[in-house]
Amino acid sequence: MHRSRLVVPSRRGLSRRGFITLTAGGLLVAGCGGGQGVGSQEKEGVGGFTGEEYAGSALTLAYWNGFTGGDGPAMQDLVKRFMADHDNISLENNTIEWADFYQRLPAAAQAGKGPDVGVMHLDQLATNAARRVISPLDDLAEALGLAEDDFAPAVWSPAIYQDQRYGMPLDVHTLAMYYNQDHFEKAGISEPPTDAQSLDEACQALQEAGFRNPFWMPNQWPAHLMFLSLLWQFGGEPYAEDGSAATYDDEAGEAALAWMREQVDKGYSPDNVDIDTQYTAFKNGQNSITWDGIWQINDLEESGLPYGIAPLPVIGEEPAAWANSHNFFMTAQAAEDGDRANAAKTFIGWMSEQSSSWSQAGMIPARNSAREEAEYTDSPQYALREQVDALHFLPAVPGLGDVQIPTLEVAVNEGVLGATPPAEALAKQAANATEMMKQNLERYGS
Amino acid sequence: MAAPVTNPAPATAAAETVGAGGPDRPARRRGDGIVAWLFLAPYLVLFGAFVLAPIVLGIWISLHSWDFTLPGKPFVGLDNYADLFDPDSVSFDPFWNSMQATGIFTLFSVPLLIVVPLAVAMVMNQKFRGRNVFRAIYFAPYVLGVAVVGVMWRFLLDRNIGAVNSYLGAIGLPGDTAWLSSVPAAWVALVGVTVWWTLGFNAVIYIAGLQDIPRELYEAAEIDGASRWSSFRHVTLPGLRPVTMFVTLVTIIASANMFGQAFIMTNGAPARETQTAIFYIAETGLQNFQMGQAAAASWILTLALMLLSVVVFAVFRARGEVEPS
Known part of the structure; x- marks a missing residue:
């Protein structure tokens, strides 16, 4: 019941208190499954993500987010492209109004029915980390060689709770x-x-x-x-x-x-x-x-x-x-299974790199490199480029x-x-x- | 609204089963008990699982600092209750403010929801052309969900760009009332919308009650020279007493549980003045996950409602004894 947050996706007259559930994942997989060797034997293990893409047997990740508005199609697009690129990882997308999202996620995680990966707001990461809903991603940041100066100022550190990183910034808004x-x-x-x-x-x-x-x-x-x-x-x-x-x-x-x-x-x-x-x-x-x-x-x-x-x-x-910033997270539930954890990190890493096309959602890409690409510099929000240096979280x-x-x-x-x-x-x-x-x-x- | 209680035991089937048991009386009586329990069982299971167990669990939760997402749920005794009664605690103001809001809403909506539907029912009980159309019109808003009602009236009652103020201004009345963000206007709006929305339900119950009053009583009153007012006063009202008691209780409980209208139309504004008790409980328990505190608040609200129900029963019973009908 984060009423305030309700308004974020309420544009285009979508019902503020309703929610939409889209499942785009399942159907798309059929076309591009198979073709993978049995590569999961190595078992990089939890927290030991090396940056290598997940090469194990095909699996499906449950992916939750709250992009119910004009940002929805842009996210669906990214998800499709990711699955086209990765034969062995398919995503089951579940879009829930943000207001319901933050109530359901802890409940679902508690019941062991939560997602593997998802997106949440930067200011919710600490809460969910304290509730042990989400799992640290330090190894991912390290493996991808990402550091504070790769991102818009100030967005990097609020994702750290008790010395561990819990989120990978997608955008700033x-x-x-x-x-x-x-x-x-x-x-x-x-x-x-x-x-x-x-x-x-x-x-x-x-x-x-x-x-x-x-x-x-x-x-x-x-x-x-x-x-x-x-x-x-x-x-x-x-x-x-x-x-x-x-x-x-x-x-x-x-x-x-x-x-x-x-x-x-x-x-x-x-x-x-x-x-x-x-x-x-x-x-x-x-x-x-x-x-x-x-x-x-x-x-x-x-x-x-x-x-x-x-x-x-x-x-x-x-x-x-x-x-605020949309951040990818991995749940503690996914972290329990080495394969799922690695697939989840593969997904998050890939998404982070593709964030320039997220400009279509009306957002400002969090990664500095993405803010140099035409998709952002041609967007209306490019008018705010100077404000990006003065953001406070x-x-x-x-x-x-x-x-x-x-x-x-x-x-x-x-x-x-x-x-x-x-x-x-x-x-x-x-x-x-x-x-x-x-x-x-x-x-x-x- | 009370859970619909259907009779789970078809009497004839029960009688046949028992009848097959033979003429032995004590055995049959024992059989009666078992069969009755068997027939009651399905409902009792549901009642136990979804009413009794949560009530007991609610007490248990209210004695803890209970956040189901956290591993530790420390026992805090009566601290949650003490907090709600301690003027220095952060929960005191919001909680009692919400109880007051619920009280104000109940105080103004219940009398209107008892009287207005009765008037509507009296009219709808007359014989005239198009009666069924009017009955449908009055009942129609009730079929709408609270979300539809709330969002629609939020648009209509908007202070600056709403239709209501626009029309009020057009006919020369003040067109700048802040229906959703100032008191007492917000209470007028919330009570008014609720009456418009739910009066059809109460009216239907009254109509059924009116049709149960024997015509002979009116005829007898007429022969005795009673005026229309007297026959309403001495025939209709006493005849409706059980129905009125039901309507009163159900309306009090529904009003005390008001949440959706305030949540959608005013969001508690101005400040938290229209935040009702259920609104506060939902925010505390389901958003902040402070379920111990929310459970304690629920219990205080429940006890207040129980007390009120007892008073209503007592009042109706006392009147029943004083006025022989």
């Missing part, structure tokens, strides 16, 4: 500023705003051009992601690295939340923007500027709206933006995502609604979050 090009033209704005002042001027120009509410401010998803971006821009940090405290109730946090509310007070945003309305209004041409995830790119492309995309303006002191703290929902998200909601002064709302929820984080340290530590 962040917030972008979308704007309506027609509106900008009518208001005589030639360049997308880059800081607080130019954003303010743009909003005034838009209002003068007849767009009454040019910048709708959400109070639910993705409001807390906007808040986190602004907090980092003002030089704050939301959480202590070791997971012992929430620290967003400082001056940076107050400045961030106060700025969000200010957009309502100035009349740039109407009051009480309901769930998803800022985005719907943007698509309807009622809203000129909106900050939302890059996962909306495919949806906007399809809508035919003359939209522009630009990095988040620097409202605070330095460029910064919230980001949540620290690898188990249970942090679950702490945020009843605390930070509530504080941001209250602050933007104007129900509670920013400082008060943040102080109260940061105290609650700290208490919950301490409980979590105890819970996951044992």
Whole structure:
């Protein structure tokens, strides 16, 4: 019930709380099976992945992910290509809405019915590592010769929990500023705003051009992601690295939340923007500027709206933006069987290399080499190339995502609604979050 | 809604089996017992496995710090309960806030869901052309799932781009009510949608109840010179008492279990004010996997509901004794 995460794949009107299950794997295998020797005798063994492709007898890996939206076809494409390349590994693909994914995965793993490989968000890795759902991948990173500087900054280390790596980054995704090009033209704005002042001027120009509410401010998803971006821009940090405290109730946090509310007070945003309305209004041409995830790119492309995309303006002191990352993982269940583990690592390694074509999903490839290829440089999200250097991820703290929902998200909601002064709302929820984080340290530590 | 309880023992078959046993009375009585248990067994197995066992397991879970994904589930005694009653704990505010939300919702939805469906049933019980069409219209929303109802009304009630505010504005009423993100407007929205959605069910039960009241009673009242109001007051209402008690109990329980509407329409906003008890329990237990805490919260909610049910029974029984019908 990660309600907040629900929205990620909700574009194109897919039911947020529904889920889609696709099984593309089974059928495709028939065409390309067989032709393999009995090569599994070597038994590289668990954790001893050498980088050699799995050469054993044919097997089928269960592969779970949450790509239910415009990113689904891009993933199906990659899966097909992988199977065409590997006669002895077939994949049984199971696509589950992210919200259900994080509830089902631990339950399924507990029952021994979980997948062998899958994709999850970077900020969920620590939680699932602590729950012993997923298994370390250090040997894979080593065998492939991958290191921190092969990837976008900051995405590499949050996948490490208790000195072991649990995820292989596929992409990074962040917030972008979308704007309506027609509106900008009518208001005589030639360049997308880059800081607080130019954003303010743009909003005034838009209002003068007849767009009454040019910048709708959400109070639910993705409001807390906007808040986190602004907090980092003002030089704050939301959480202590070791997971012992929430620290967003400082001056940076107050400045961030106060700025969000200010957009309502100035009349740039109407009051009480309901769930998803800022985005719907943007698509309807009622809203000129909106900050939302890059996962909306495919949806906007399809809508035919003359939209522009630009990095988040620097409202605070330095460029910064919230980001998350889709990471491949291998389950502890797969790690118990040497063959499956090696096949899983073969798959993850191959996927990591192919990540440039993942640009079609509207995402930014995590691997530096992939970000030099045309598939990325020709994509709309290439406009955010500079923001990639200023991405911030949540620290690898188990249970942090679950702490945020009843605390930070509530504080941001209250602050933007104007129900509670920013400082008060943040102080109260940061105290609650700290208490919950301490409980979590105890819970996951044992 | 209560589980549909069908009679698992066809009486005639039972009688025949027993009859074949012979005229020996004590033996037959013993046979009766076994056969009765045999016929009850299928339901008892289900009841035991899916109602009794989870209830007992729930108590057990509530005494632990229980996260089924973690290897350790330490016993914590009554700590989970103590936390929920300790104003300094992080769970205190969210939990009692959610209990309050459930209370507010129940307080306003139950009277409406008792009275409005009764009025609808009275009208639908008259003879007029197209009666069945109207009955179908009133019942229709009930067949929709909560997801459909919630998403549809979320769109309609949107403060800024929703149809409801747009039409209200067009006829000169205030068109800027935040139906989904301010109180008390959100309660009006949640109660209103729930009444619209479920009144058909209660109305159908009332109609069945109304049709069971013998016509002679109305005729007798008429001969005695009773007005329409008097015959409603002294014939209809007493005749409906068992039905009304059933409707009241079922509606209280359904209202106290409200979750989907708030989850989809308001997501608990503003802040957590419309987060109901079940919403809180689901979030705590199924999302954060703090099942011990969630089980303790469930037990407190259950006890509150049991208490309320006893009160409702007592009230109806007392009235039954005072008013000879």
